[in-house]
Amino acid sequence: MTEETFKSNRGVFDAVVFANKQIRQRFYRLGLEFSGDGAAAFAQTRPGQFAEIDLSDVKLPPKEEIAEDLQDSAERKVLLRRPFSFCDVISQRGKTRVEILYCALGPATLRMTTLSAGNSVSVIGPLGNGFQMPADKKTALLVSGGMGAGPLIHLAKAITTEYPQVEVTAFAGAKTKTELPFEKPLDEISRQLGFALHEFAMYAVESQLATDDGSIGYKGFVTDCFSQWLGQQRSLSANDTIIYSCGPEAMLARIAKIAEDKKIDCQVSMERMMACGIGVCQSCAIKCRVEGSDEMVYKLCCKDGPVFDSREVVF
Amino acid sequence: MTEETFKSNRGVFDAVVFANKQIRQRFYRLGLEFSGDGAAAFAQTRPGQFAEIDLSDVKLPPKEEIAEDLQDSAERKVLLRRPFSFCDVISQRGKTRVEILYCALGPATLRMTTLSAGNSVSVIGPLGNGFQMPADKKTALLVSGGMGAGPLIHLAKAITTEYPQVEVTAFAGAKTKTELPFEKPLDEISRQLGFALHEFAMYAVESQLATDDGSIGYKGFVTDCFSQWLGQQRSLSANDTIIYSCGPEAMLARIAKIAEDKKIDCQVSMERMMACGIGVCQSCAIKCRVEGSDEMVYKLCCKDGPVFDSREVVF
Amino acid sequence: MNETMDISIDFSRLKLANPVFTASGTCGYAEELADFMDVNQLGGFITKSVTVKPRMGNDTPRVVETDSGMLNAIGLANLGLEAFIQEKLPAISKLTVPVFVNVAGETIEDYVAVAQRLATEQAIAGFELNISCPNVAKGGLSFGTDPAQVTEITSAVKQAAGDKILMVKLSPCVTDISVIARAAVEAGADVLSLVNTFTAMVIDIESRKPVLANRTGGLSGPAIKPIAVYMVNKVFNEVTKERGIPILGLGGIRTASDAVEFIIAGATAVAIGTANFVEPNCAVKIIEGIKKYCDGKEIKNIRELIGSLE
Amino acid sequence: MNETMDISIDFSRLKLANPVFTASGTCGYAEELADFMDVNQLGGFITKSVTVKPRMGNDTPRVVETDSGMLNAIGLANLGLEAFIQEKLPAISKLTVPVFVNVAGETIEDYVAVAQRLATEQAIAGFELNISCPNVAKGGLSFGTDPAQVTEITSAVKQAAGDKILMVKLSPCVTDISVIARAAVEAGADVLSLVNTFTAMVIDIESRKPVLANRTGGLSGPAIKPIAVYMVNKVFNEVTKERGIPILGLGGIRTASDAVEFIIAGATAVAIGTANFVEPNCAVKIIEGIKKYCDGKEIKNIRELIGSLE
Numbered sequence A, B: 001m002t003e004e005t006f007k008s009n010r011g012v013f014d015a016v017v018f019a020n021k022q023i024r025q026r027f028y029r030l031g032l033e034f035s036g037d038g039a040a041a042f043a044q045t046r047p048g049q050f051a052e053i054d055l056s057d058v059k060l061p062p063k064e065e066i067a068e069d070l071q072d073s074a075e076r077k078v079l080l081r082r083p084f085s086f087c088d089v090i091s092q093r094g095k096t097r098v099e100i101l102y103c104a105l106g107p108a109t110l111r112m113t114t115l116s117a118g119n120s121v122s123v124i125g126p127l128g129n130g131f132q133m134p135a136d137k138k139t140a141l142l143v144s145g146g147m148g149a150g151p152l153i154h155l156a157k158a159i160t161t162e163y164p165q166v167e168v169t170a171f172a173g174a175k176t177k178t179e180l181p182f183e184k185p186l187d188e189i190s191r192q193l194g195f196a197l198h199e200f201a202m203y204a205v206e207s208q209l210a211t212d213d214g215s216i217g218y219k220g221f222v223t224d225c226f227s228q229w230l231g232q233q234r235s236l237s238a239n240d241t242i243i244y245s246c247g248p249e250a251m252l253a254r255i256a257k258i259a260e261d262k263k264i265d266c267q268v269s270m271e272r273m274m275a276c277g278i279g280v281c282q283s284c285a286i287k288c289r290v291e292g293s294d295e296m297v298y299k300l301c302c303k304d305g306p307v308f309d310s311r312e313v314v315f
Numbered sequence C, D: 001m002n003e004t005m006d007i008s009i010d011f012s013r014l015k016l017a018n019p020v021f022t023a024s025g026t027c028g029y030a031e032e033l034a035d036f037m038d039v040n041q042l043g044g045f046i047t048k049s050v051t052v053k054p055r056m057g058n059d060t061p062r063v064v065e066t067d068s069g070m071l072n073a074i075g076l077a078n079l080g081l082e083a084f085i086q087e088k089l090p091a092i093s094k095l096t097v098p099v100f101v102n103v104a105g106e107t108i109e110d111y112v113a114v115a116q117r118l119a120t121e122q123a124i125a126g127f128e129l130n131i132s133c134p135n136v137a138k139g140g141l142s143f144g145t146d147p148a149q150v151t152e153i154t155s156a157v158k159q160a161a162g163d164k165i166l167m168v169k170l171s172p173c174v175t176d177i178s179v180i181a182r183a184a185v186e187a188g189a190d191v192l193s194l195v196n197t198f199t200a201m202v203i204d205i206e207s208r209k210p211v212l213a214n215r216t217g218g219l220s221g222p223a224i225k226p227i228a229v230y231m232v233n234k235v236f237n238e239v240t241k242e243r244g245i246p247i248l249g250l251g252g253i254r255t256a257s258d259a260v261e262f263i264i265a266g267a268t269a270v271a272i273g274t275a276n277f278v279e280p281n282c283a284v285k286i287i288e289g290i291k292k293y294c295d296g297k298e299i300k301n302i303r304e305l306i307g308s309l310e
């Protein structure tokens, strides 16, 4: 059901780091540039697609810079590639630049933080299927939890560029203020105007924030914030609306429920531990309903997803 | 029989890289600086002693810079520390700087080449027993093969400084010109004066070169060059002379034989695969004769050596 | 380098262009790899395990990374024999590389059913029996750990397999792998492949639960390579050398040097598993690297290398 | 953190200050480590294997690095029982930490002789039987792979060991480690330690010879950790839990998290082997880390953690 992507273009490419910026305590934004075939392949990247990056030979940060709770797991050498989706993709003059919002939480992502401009990494992609674009919709609602914001920022850009008639609103949640993966300081005025996040405001997309502890924005789960907001939208037609969501599975399940109750189309971007990312290992199974039957099948997050119709997924 | 060293000073210390220079195709010279307790411990380092360096989290050079014959072995992640001896040790104002001459030939030494000024590495040392100094000798002859030159450069400095009455001559050999681990270009004039190598000339020590293929210096094994030179020294008294040697085991065996034939004292610095470097694992056994008996025992290269009396070692 | 160097091998009744396979479960049914490598460049191809009935496989997480390795507990997820024939075989029959179907099951009858049904399929060169599966009929202990069961299952499948080549894939989780290898060979195995994965566990110390939904999984990857090399050498010396039975060696191979190590230990061919996930084109690189090695060592025929350990 | 946190454990008839040992063969006879760590901070100390007669050990190379592991084939090099008593025991008797002597041999009589001779030594808390040694009297197969031999050797040493604690160290190179574990426990083992190393081989593809002079060696280090955790959990569930027999878990432990993983799997204590070579003070750091973990999880008594795998 998700958009058909240009699979024949995918491959293993080297990318050159052009930026790697710490934006919050554990959050970073990595920029990779592709040339040649890689540039052509990644120029086609749709929001929600991902890439598998080899970080095995990237060095660790010095021990004293590694958070105490990550010191032990940092000792593990990295063997497998790691999947990351994009928060931005720009193609110009034969080069394609992609940006990844990431969180340092284990051996591979800790290594990622030491990449610096000019370093080269091996990337497989673009992989999987992205979000289906809201061609026949009037409203797109983007709900993210934690790192899930990345692909939704990319999506916000794509929708506002390609479907300017669609009204987009974004919701972003996290446990607490410091775990929001956004770069720009949030100024009070913009927030009152409904533009809490610079990353979305760039595309003239209104956004709201929620933190479990209320350290900023709505106090509570982003799903509650979203649900409350939804309840207030008298003029919203379920048929003309679509929800896009990315974040922890418990949150996606909640969003799926809200969408089902309101009969709104909903796409969720799922995560699984992945060994290959290309559909050969079967490690990334997602239990799905077979339409019109009680049967269940496993689909592959890397190949059939990572974006699924929320009705399909058995949470 | 080897010099007693200040064991109680040894420990695990962090050192900061102050230089890492490529001096030939595969040869590099690494400079490490210790402060505090590390500086005190390493200030005591005697020529021939060594340290165990943790290179497991140092990054590999980019693939395209790795020699083809090392690409496969470069894939192995490094677990154990690696032993290295020093070519120079300087202690000043509470800091101790040590220099290591090394050859990139496997996963750890390839990683070593990417260290740059300011990087920190963990070092255990100083370990083992160094060369016994030629207190009662008039002539010291230093014979090295390949990377064996490192500790003999350190020894040349120590002897010329501490025992200025001892005449020192050095011999260095390698397969071919490019495998000589020396930095400075060899000028014809110095060579004719007997100072083939800047590293020894610095200490006013004469030196001769040998290459198996004759690409520079004597054509043939350094042991043959040395043996021929020895034959020409009519005035040399065996009793007043000592040979120091470091290099491949086959070469050390040959030197030991020459020393035995000529009844000259001889010390050899041995190498073994080491897991611990501190005498707990027994991996670095060296088969030795028990003086005055037919019995053999294994001594430990890391603890009883790496420097041994050549008569002791069963090659 | 001599670009035309011949590294073809005799592999039971087959002649293979080179000694490099991709391992079962790490290369799908070939089509998935098409964007990344030309499968026809391989010496041989082995499918994901096929069972009589479709299997959904285990819950997730099904994999977890470990030091220089990974655990998997996929649970033999596959579309089942009939769907395999309908959906996968047509594409497979277009391949020029010899294809082996990896067969799994819970009873001997399961294995026999798959082999029998596929024995007449032109597209298939042979079978690889995955005997690391638990024998449900006999209390769930793996077929592959009991020589009597290995004999039984091998002879039964041999009969069913017609003229297809029968490869039996050994589990390393046994006291003496030669005993199992001998049982397989004496019951009619044409080829032995070893090793499968080691049963292992990773615990999440935060939740105090196993990371894998299946609790345990099979350890693969470079971590196990030295054990696999030892086992290949042991089976070669004690079982296959004198009988002229080829070994397909695998376990942690990632480079041409690794592959050469297995061949020197006694493997006639090798298979690449976990490394495919990191470098999908890895097998092709390894084929090139083996050629270079032979060239550099002036080895005219790769047969000189097989089991040449001094 | 609660600096006074108590992580002491009951270890058979002993009470240990904490659950961290150093593993046999990786920490000498304690004195070698003195420059790097305070051995008395350990929960327990295990010596290098002691045999009746001195053993020179194997030729070199005796070790080689592998992916996240290493092989060793030291060949039980040790100074022999008498010299051990003369030269090492005096220093050992000054330690406050309980010391276990690892015992090895080629015949059952060898083991008994060492245990008998040391059974009256005050300085020693107990023995660890290394039953991965080949039984020369029975054709060289390892004692530890045959339950009947495990029973025999364990009961024989148990008799000789007087009131010393008898720990039996299991080899992982078996089809079902619970069978061996049960044999040891039923024959009188007070504690089981697992795992020892995996037989393995590394080949030098230049010379086409095994790297180790002994050809094969034992694989240790992080590479084997997930297999060891699985085996500890299996033995705990199937053998020791109901009998209240403690397990000393080891194999690839390098961090406090690794140690906690073994404890959750069912180990009462853990031992650090290969990691000592990289970080000689590693065990002490791990003790601190375990305290921190317990503190963070509000675990009042480390016993709550033992075998707490859900």
Ligand SMILES: Cc1cc2nc3c(=O)[nH]c(=O)nc-3n(C[C@H](O)[C@H](O)[C@H](O)COP(=O)(O)OP(=O)(O)OC[C@H]3O[C@@H](n4cnc5c(N)ncnc54)[C@H](O)[C@@H]3O)c2cc1C
Binding pocket: A050, A073, A082, A083, A084, A085, A086, A100, A101, A102, A103, A104, A105, A106, A107, A108, A109, A110, A147, A150, A151, A270, A271, A272, A273, A274, A275, A306, C065
């Ligand atoms: C399609 C997809 C897109 C993703 N996009 C992003 C992104 O844009 N930014 C970002 O920061 N992260 C993203 N992730 C998650 C990212 O892959 C993991 O954070 C990363 O693999 C962690 O590796 P590590 O070695 O640092 O930590 P590990 O120690 O390997 O893992 C730390 C935690 O991450 C989980 N994890 C590990 N590997 C995976 C995996 N392959 N898939 C899912 N979870 C995993 C583990 O369960 C564990 O809890 C994405 C994952 C998927 C599947």
Ligand SMILES: Cc1cc2nc3c(=O)[nH]c(=O)nc-3n(C[C@H](O)[C@H](O)[C@H](O)COP(=O)(O)OP(=O)(O)OC[C@H]3O[C@@H](n4cnc5c(N)ncnc54)[C@H](O)[C@@H]3O)c2cc1C
Binding pocket: B050, B073, B082, B083, B084, B085, B086, B100, B101, B102, B103, B104, B105, B106, B107, B108, B109, B110, B147, B150, B151, B270, B271, B272, B273, B274, B275, B306, D065
């Ligand atoms: C006391 C001592 C002092 C040394 N001093 C120096 C020095 O000053 N400069 C220098 O370049 N090298 C020195 N070495 C050798 C150095 O330790 C090895 O080159 C290094 O360990 C290779 O590691 P690697 O991972 O790069 O290669 P590996 O792939 O590990 O080994 C490459 C080759 O080096 C040999 N080797 C590996 N580890 C050891 C070891 N621990 N001991 C001996 N040989 C080994 C292997 O047999 C192999 O042939 C010394 C060794 C010893 C024992």
Ligand SMILES: Cc1cc2nc3c(=O)[nH]c(=O)nc-3n(C[C@H](O)[C@H](O)[C@H](O)COP(=O)(O)O)c2cc1C
Binding pocket: A275, A281, A283, C023, C024, C025, C026, C048, C049, C072, C074, C076, C102, C129, C130, C169, C195, C196, C197, C219, C220, C221, C222, C224, C250, C251, C252, C253, C271, C272, C273, C274, C275
């Ligand atoms: C994800 C995954 C799935 C696997 N599935 C199968 C399978 O279906 N049947 C089988 O016989 N072996 C299977 N294996 C085992 C491999 O074929 C191979 O024996 C093992 O992984 C060791 O090789 P390696 O270390 O190169 O991966 C699987 C391995 C992995 C990693």
Ligand SMILES: Cc1cc2nc3c(=O)[nH]c(=O)nc-3n(C[C@H](O)[C@H](O)[C@H](O)COP(=O)(O)O)c2cc1C
Binding pocket: B275, B281, B283, D023, D024, D025, D026, D048, D049, D072, D074, D076, D102, D129, D130, D169, D195, D196, D197, D219, D220, D221, D222, D224, D250, D251, D252, D253, D271, D272, D273, D274, D275
């Ligand atoms: C160099 C070395 C020597 C060893 N010697 C012995 C020994 O003498 N007796 C013994 O029972 N185990 C011996 N072992 C095995 C260890 O005690 C331990 O069981 C094994 O290494 C697994 O733990 P690790 O992965 O933490 O090293 C030795 C291990 C190594 C690495």
Ligand code: FES
Binding pocket: A273, A274, A275, A276, A277, A278, A279, A280, A281, A282, A283, A284, A285, A300, A301, A302, A303
């Ligand atoms: S990650 Fe391998 S099939 Fe999806």
Ligand code: FES
Binding pocket: B273, B274, B275, B276, B277, B278, B279, B280, B281, B282, B283, B284, B285, B300, B301, B302, B303
């Ligand atoms: S290297 Fe461990 S004893 Fe010498």
